[in-house]
Amino acid sequence: METVAEITPPRTHYLNATYGVKSWLLTTDHKRIALLYLASVTFFFFLGGLFAAGIRIELLTPQGDFVQAETYNRMFTMHGVVMIFLFLIPAIPAVLGNFLVPLMIGARDLAFPRINLLSWYIYTVGALFAVLAILFGGVDTGWTFYTPYSSTYSNGNVILTGLGVFVVGFSSILTGLNFIVTIHTMRAPGLTWFRLPLFIWAHYATSLIMILGTPVIAVTILLLALERLAHVGIFDPALGGDPVLFQHLFWFYSHPAVYIMVLPAMGVISELIANMSRKRIFGYKFVAFASLAIAAFGFLVWGHHMFVSTQSVYAGMVFSFLSYAVAIPSAVKVFNWTATLYKGSISYDTPMLYAFGFIGFFIIGGMTGLFLAALGVDVHVHDTYFVVAHFHYIMVGGTIMGYLGGLHYWWPKITGRLYSEAWARFAALVIFVGFNLTFFPQFLLGYMGMPRRYYAYPPEFQVLNVMSSAGASILGVGYLIPVIYLIWSMRYGPHAPANPWGAAGLEWRTSSPPPTLNFEQVPVVTWEAYEFGDPSENAESRMENRG
Amino acid sequence: MAESHITTHAGLAHHFDDIEQQREAGTLGMWAFLVTEVMFFGGLFLAYILYRSKYPVEFAVASNSLNVTMGFINTLVLICSSLTMALAVYCSQIGKRRPLIVFLLLTMALGTTFLVIKGVEYHEKFVEHHIPVRFPTYEFKWEGHATEGVPVHGESSASVDSGRIEMFFFIYFAMTGVHALHMIIGLGILTTLVLMARRGRFTPEYHSPVELSGLYWHFVDIVWIFLFPLLYLVGAHLH
Numbered sequence: 059m060e061t062v063a064e065i066t067p068p069r070t071h072y073l074n075a076t077y078g079v080k081s082w083l084l085t086t087d088h089k090r091i092a093l094l095y096l097a098s099v100t101f102f103f104f105l106g107g108l109f110a111a112g113i114r115i116e117l118l119t120p121q122g123d124f125v126q127a128e129t130y131n132r133m134f135t136m137h138g139v140v141m142i143f144l145f146l147i148p149a150i151p152a153v154l155g156n157f158l159v160p161l162m163i164g165a166r167d168l169a170f171p172r173i174n175l176l177s178w179y180i181y182t183v184g185a186l187f188a189v190l191a192i193l194f195g196g197v198d199t200g201w202t203f204y205t206p207y208s209s210t211y212s213n214g215n216v217i218l219t220g221l222g223v224f225v226v227g228f229s230s231i232l233t234g235l236n237f238i239v240t241i242h243t244m245r246a247p248g249l250t251w252f253r254l255p256l257f258i259w260a261h262y263a264t265s266l267i268m269i270l271g272t273p274v275i276a277v278t279i280l281l282l283a284l285e286r287l288a289h290v291g292i293f294d295p296a297l298g299g300d301p302v303l304f305q306h307l308f309w310f311y312s313h314p315a316v317y318i319m320v321l322p323a324m325g326v327i328s329e330l331i332a333n334m335s336r337k338r339i340f341g342y343k344f345v346a347f348a349s350l351a352i353a354a355f356g357f358l359v360w361g362h363h364m365f366v367s368t369q370s371v372y373a374g375m376v377f378s379f380l381s382y383a384v385a386i387p388s389a390v391k392v393f394n395w396t397a398t399l400y401k402g403s404i405s406y407d408t409p410m411l412y413a414f415g416f417i418g419f420f421i422i423g424g425m426t427g428l429f430l431a432a433l434g435v436d437v438h439v440h441d442t443y444f445v446v447a448h449f450h451y452i453m454v455g456g457t458i459m460g461y462l463g464g465l466h467y468w469w470p471k472i473t474g475r476l477y478s479e480a481w482a483r484f485a486a487l488v489i490f491v492g493f494n495l496t497f498f499p500q501f502l503l504g505y506m507g508m509p510r511r512y513y514a515y516p517p518e519f520q521v522l523n524v525m526s527s528a529g530a531s532i533l534g535v536g537y538l539i540p541v542i543y544l545i546w547s548m549r550y551g552p553h554a555p556a557n558p559w560g561a562a563g564l565e566w567r568t569s570s571p572p573p574t575l576n577f578e579q580v581p582v583v584t585w586e587a588y589e590f591g592d593p594s595e596n597a598e599s600r601m602e603n604r605g
Numbered sequence: 606m607a608e609s610h611i612t613t614h615a616g617l618a619h620h621f622d623d624i625e626q627q628r629e630a631g632t633l634g635m636w637a638f639l640v641t642e643v644m645f646f647g648g649l650f651l652a653y654i655l656y657r658s659k660y661p662v663e664f665a666v667a668s669n670s671l672n673v674t675m676g677f678i679n680t681l682v683l684i685c686s687s688l689t690m691a692l693a694v695y696c697s698q699i700g701k702r703r704p705l706i707v708f709l710l711l712t713m714a715l716g717t718t719f720l721v722i723k724g725v726e727y728h729e730k731f732v733e734h735h736i737p738v739r740f741p742t743y744e745f746k747w748e749g750h751a752t753e754g755v756p757v758h759g760e761s762s763a764s765v766d767s768g769r770i771e772m773f774f775f776i777y778f779a780m781t782g783v784h785a786l787h788m789i790i791g792l793g794i795l796t797t798l799v800l801m802a803r804r805g806r807f808t809p810e811y812h813s814p815v816e817l818s819g820l821y822w823h824f825v826d827i828v829w830i831f832l833f834p835l836l837y838l839v840g841a842h843l844h
Contacts, residue, residue, distance in 0.1 A: 167620035169630040235637045243630040246623075273641045281779065288738040290745075290775045291768070292652060298768045303655055307648055393613035575620070 086171035109137035138201030150322035164246025184225030205293035234268030258323025275311035323460025335402025381431035412463025419455025445502025470554030489536035495529025665840030686715035
């Protein structure tokens with residue numbers, strides 16, 4: 059990070075334009091709504107983390123001694139529900155995307171500012187249902203709500219939790235809809251599609267999944283709730299229903315949802331890699347279209363969750379093949395990121411550390427995904443810790459690394475303040491170590507046959523489980539450190555210049571923090587994305603925007 | 606800030622450059638929303654297709670007990686309401702306030718007629734114990750009274766499984782119920798439009814609320830155009 063002495067922040071910006079609780083709760087400024095989301099998802103991240111802590115404490119010993127089996131079931135279910143629906147899905151789009159999409163395309167706000175605020179309220183209401191379900195004792199079905207257990211036998215708060223997921227889904231739909239319309243209709247003059255930052259391409263692809271997939275989970279949960287209320291079997295085989303129909307409908311959304319979680323992170327990584335190595339991304343169009351390809355293929359692979367659920371062998375083969383196909387655009391991204399680094403002028407600031415972490419974790423998570431896409435291997439490791447480790451490498455190692463990397467990278471823009479680089483690097487290192495120690499042993503456990511979702515296990519698995527729990531506590535500390543220094547920086551951090559990284563992109567051409575309407579003048583774009591050719595231009599824009 | 610140098614319009618929001626950009630954004634937004642609606646109903650249609658192909662006899666028998674006349678009248682009512690809605694949109698485009706309000710009110714009247722007829726049908730089902738629930742006070746019952754004329758493919762009505770009949774009604778109520786909910790929301794939107802039109806909010810330059818609500822209304826009508834044959838006419842050709 060460059061140290062620029064004596065930065066005078068802009069006199070009025072979006073943070074001090076108006077004051078009071080009402081000016082925040084009734085705001086239609088996308089930047090303020092992003093901060094509302096930031097507060098909400100951070101809360102739910104740590105709530106979900108608490109459940110994870112409970113799981114890891116129980117698994118320290120082979121016997122079930124910390125909690126009862128029923129409590130354990132509820133803990134891993136609530137961990138999954140909270141983390142997936144209330145943190146991972148909204149995290150990057152609703153916080154970073156909300157803040158950055160209009161800034162990056164030179165717009166004053168998202169196309170529908172009031173709908174944007176509405177989406178936060180819908181999220182809050184849905185989250186309240188989930189919290190109520192937790193307070194009333196939680197739910198024990200697993201985050202997948204598989205029928206007929208969920209519709210007939212479970213005595214947890216299935217309907218309340220389902221209602222929460224149903225409602226939160228609409229906030230996700232509205233966010234995706236807003237992004238699509240904004241990106242189509244509100245780009246600054248001269249900002250053609252192929253001049254857009256890859257962050258925008260990734261969010262566009264994500265939004266497509268949000269609006270196409272989320273309604274399907276909504277209607278699935280609606281049917282599940284009706285079945286549970288009316289005791290009529292549409293999914294319960296004892297009443298003539300078909301439980302596999304539920305799995306089809308559920309995974310038709312929930313597999314693409316994995317890409318809702320990871321695609322925005324890929325967008326963040328593209329920004330970090332290009333800007334922190336001062337180089338135009340290698341193969342811009344390939345990376346851009348890879349996002350769309352992942353979104354499209356992502357809709358055609360849901361059957362790989364059902365290789366052992368009475369799905370026909372032929373369907374299994376097709377789904378297996380298509381799941382391999384998703385690896386192609388994903389690999390394109392990884393190769394292009396690494397090729398971008400070649401002969402780049404790389405700086406090893408905190409955001410870049412997260413980007414490196416992301417690439418490593420994503421490779422491991424992605425490659426083990428290929429193991430799982432193979433029919434024979436999947437039968438062996440299905441429902442074991444191998445699967446758990448695989449998707450945590452993608453979701454925690456991928457999405458959360460991307461989220462934290464992006465949060466650090468844009469923090470000076472969001473708050474107008476600089477955080478402590480030393481602490482930030484230290485935290486990134488702790489997270490990297492803690493993450494690997496937590497989840498790598500789980501690959502081994504799964505391969506040796508430890509099933510997921512059990513609260514007791516044979517004694518020979520204990521060493522690896524203790525390693526995993528130790529890693530989880532390191533990881534927990536790693537996540538707490540940024541909370542402290544980031545909050546500290548909001549008050550005591552030095553003022554940030556408009557473009558502390560010397561980065562390309564419209565968001566760096568306005569002051570930090572930006573004014574309420576983002577730009578003093580609507581920018582006219584005459585350059586390509588990630589153009590680092592003329593360094594004086596960056597310096598110039600820095601001078602211009604300081605006032 | 607662009608507002609300063611562009612002729613501002615009462616309906617133009619602060620973050621758009623001009624009314625044209627705003628209209629474009631609204632239209633794209635509504636179409637994208639309708640895509641999500643298609644996906645939402647799609648899940649129900651999938652369940653319908655699956656169970657209809659799995660239990661064709663029961664679906665034909667249960668379908669035969671629905672009141673085709675009322676369903677048909679409702680189809681006509683909705684098609685007429687689409688016409689009046691289209692006329693309302695036209696009036697808003699050419700800036701005729703009075704006919705706009707009249708056509709909006711007519712559309713509302715037709716929509717309400719649909720819901721009333723639907724309500725009568727639901728009541729019939731309730732009396733016949735065809736609502737698929739199992740409560741202590743009210744239970745689904747199938748006496749097979751509506752099976753005359755449907756010994757399908759040589760099978761006697763005695764082989765009809767009442768659980769599968771119940772599943773038809775479950776899907777029937779889920780689909781028509783969600784559709785009716787959309788109608789009620791549509792009536793709410795139309796009410797708002799009437800109030801806005803009375804205050805003279807719409808002009809030939811600014812009428813996209815009417816146009817976009819029209820898109821929504823037509824979509825809800827089209828869903829019914831699919832629901833009617835799928836639910837009411839399954840076994841009709843067997844007579």
